Amino acid sequence: MDKIFGCYRGGVISDPSRFAAIAVLGDDLRRGMYAFIRRAGRAVTRDEAARSAGISRKLAAFHLDKLVDAGLLATRYEHPGGLRRVGRAPKVYEPSSLAVQVSIPPREPVLLAGILIDAVRAEAPGETADQAARRLARDRGRRLGEDERAALRGGRLGAERALTCAEQVLERHGFEPARDAPTLVRLRNCPFHPLAAEAPDLVCGINHAFLSGFLDGLDAPTVHAALKPEPGHCCVELGVTDHPE
Template sequence: MSVLAVNRAAALAALADPVRRRIYDIVARGQDAVGRDVAAAEAALPRSTAAFHLDRLVDAGLLTVEYRRLSGRSGPGAGRPAKLYRAVTTELIGSIPERHYELAAELLAAGAERADREHTSVAAAAASEARDLGREIGADCGTIETALSVCGYTPDAGDRDGITLRNCPFHALADRHPTLVCTVNAALIEGLLEGSGDARCAHPVPRDGGCCVEIRSAGISADGEPPTQTETQSP
């Protein structure tokens, strides 16, 4: 998997936690680097909790660290430099509806490189990249609902044992290149399911405006009914 894809996976997973996202927003909107005490006060959290989340955001590549004496003095008696945090980028601001074209570009580019190495098709290689990335995000997020939301799918749990995805994060690309993009999309969702430990399956369900994949138990058909005896028999 490409370094860019791994970094994006870490960033997405880090921001899945609502408290950590609040801490990130505090630092990102600051005019200057932010210390632990300021972050804790603005987020109404204990200092130790704020420090934990700040350092996790650093690990994910979303914040950088610098050290500075806040008193402005130097020399003996000036005190120890404070650990301060600054946002690396604000490019994670999303669109409405949420789109992740950068993620699609990373997966397709990494798939093209992998196809050359493994002498396979770009579609198959990009799908493998997407499944690998989905496993990472799913494992970091813990639940399939959180993982789907982080990736922009807008999950909607219905009355039955399934999840309808109300948004396609790759909408424009899927319209123009449905075979390739929808294959990669399905593989990403399969990876999210595997990584989060969810036993349900990704099923293709073409839908205008929404995602072409629906999540449901393996024994449930597209209309929500158990498969008939004919459908379960091998040809």
């Protein structure tokens, strides 16, 4: 996708390696060996992986190398049991730190969980957990907006330019923005679903605060986030106002 207004910095997929890993796991043999190695709780030799899949050592090596190339497995040379023996230690395989999870459109449970955890830790005297969550969500959104504003070239950020930037940033976070009009962006996906269905008032309030904070940080006073829940859409839409708050 082309860079627009100096704002776009990446696509919907923040880490393409995860999709490469998912493609590699589409093969039944690789998926089986990967599951075996994860369950083993220790580094596994090529021979052990081959026996687990009922294939030759040479074919196992081919599939194991694919898993390594995709970042799913890490390798080193080690004698079984860590014992020192004569001769070269065999190559062993163990799971890497790459977490593989896919959702289309993407979800943001980590962002929401982080806000809620911070709210529990930072609840101010006389402040409810709900109020703390909204305050911290707005702070997080503001920091995101400030980072994006700093990456822009100088000059005034007009309403349409601000909406374009917001579209591209929020696309990366799974909101699926759609420009229904030059001055209106509807968000067709809630990245916090299905948690929003469990506690809509809380989650939608956090979402609204996060997006409002983002616009504050972006320094876009003519654009506002409004709570307008609709079935099958995010509860917030971004629009232009003639009288910024």
